[in-house]
Amino acid sequence: MVYLDNAATTPLNTAAISAMTHVMTETFGNPSSLHAYGRQASKELREAREEMAKQFQVPARKLIFTSGGTEGNNTAIKGYALANQARGKHLITTAIEHHSVLHTMAYLEERFGFEVTYIQPVNQVITAQQIAEALRDDTILVSVMYANNETGQLLPIKEIGDLLTNHQAAFHVDAVQVAGKLPIHPEELGVDFLSISAHKFHGPKGVGLLYHNDLHFDNLLHGGEQEEKRRASTENLVGIAGMTAAYKQASKNYQDNYKHVETIRQVFLNSLTVPYEINSVGPSLPHVINISFSGKENGPLLTLLDLAGFAVSTGSACTAGTVDPSHVIQSLYGKDSDKLKTAIRVSLSEENTAEELQALAEKLNQIIGD
Known part of the structure; x- marks a missing residue:
């Protein structure tokens, strides 16, 4: 996993x-x-x-x-x-x-x-x-x-x-x-x-x-x-x-950890061959990737990823288990935005590897490309 x-x-x-x-x-x-x-x-x-x-x-x-x-x-x-x-x-x-x-x-x-x-x-x-x-x-x-x-x-x-x-x-x-x-x-x-x-x-x-x-x-x-x-x-x-x-x-390792996360984030994005949108504007932590794939609802997508061995989420864990749309995405993009149904959150730490992020991208390419 x-x-x-x-x-x-x-x-x-x-x-x-x-x-x-x-x-x-x-x-x-x-x-x-x-x-x-x-x-x-x-x-x-x-x-x-x-x-x-x-x-x-x-x-x-x-x-x-x-x-x-x-x-x-x-x-x-x-x-x-x-x-x-x-x-x-x-x-x-x-x-x-x-x-x-x-x-x-x-x-x-x-x-x-x-x-x-x-x-x-x-x-x-x-x-x-x-x-x-x-x-x-x-x-x-x-x-x-x-x-x-x-x-x-x-x-x-x-x-x-x-x-x-x-x-x-x-x-x-x-x-x-x-x-x-x-x-x-x-x-x-x-x-x-x-x-x-x-x-x-x-x-x-x-x-x-x-x-x-x-x-x-x-x-x-x-x-x-x-x-x-x-x-x-x-x-x-x-x-x-x-x-x-x-x-x-x-x-002790702020700079090295930050650079590592920036690197593996880019590996992930570079490995995606399907269209996507990043749901963040301006300066952001590289550790959080809020991403949407048009036409792919986040609920079924997370289930498929979980079954494939990848733990990601739709947003705050404090609202997990609810069906309410993200108040953050709604505030950023409006109550009628498709992103409310398509946004997922991939969040990283320095303990993650480039291989893990590449594997996730390949699985998403497979799921969304079908």
């Missing part, structure tokens, strides 16, 4: 497995306990936070370990909006965000009377100018993803961060798809909140990280005083160790 659904989740790498095994066998104490076992666990937790802070080039106190991207996004958006609503109740996001952002925004609208502006793509892109035009005096938060999970499209994060420098609005970035692929330095980007999830860069599921710029925001979880009193709950030290090891491994 050839695994090509890395935007949904990635296989654990050896660095993560080794770090997790060490913690599971040697450091099972609760980091909040005062005895020797707890102190050792606390030391492991502190070292992991310091390593991630080093990678992000931020103070360690500004990092909160979470259960993943969804929790990070919810904490940043709900926590900041609810804590600062006296300064305004207007929020800005884009129509192509992950549902953990869109549904959170809808919740704030429906339950607390916030007003949300959803920026729609123009000519299939989102621009910083659109954000600038949507800003109001009562805007308190802007939330924009770094790279889209269905198309790989990169959004203008640095430009948005720059334009918010002289505005009261805080800036949240869902960086789940970029983490482990490109260096991330929130302070250089002008970002106030940034979420990542370990399972997108060969770490374990169920663990992530939220960067916060020392702003006031409400906690989602209440109980103990873990994470500098920002997130109650005993820390998932096994997962945190795996995430830290995986991120450190990725950071």
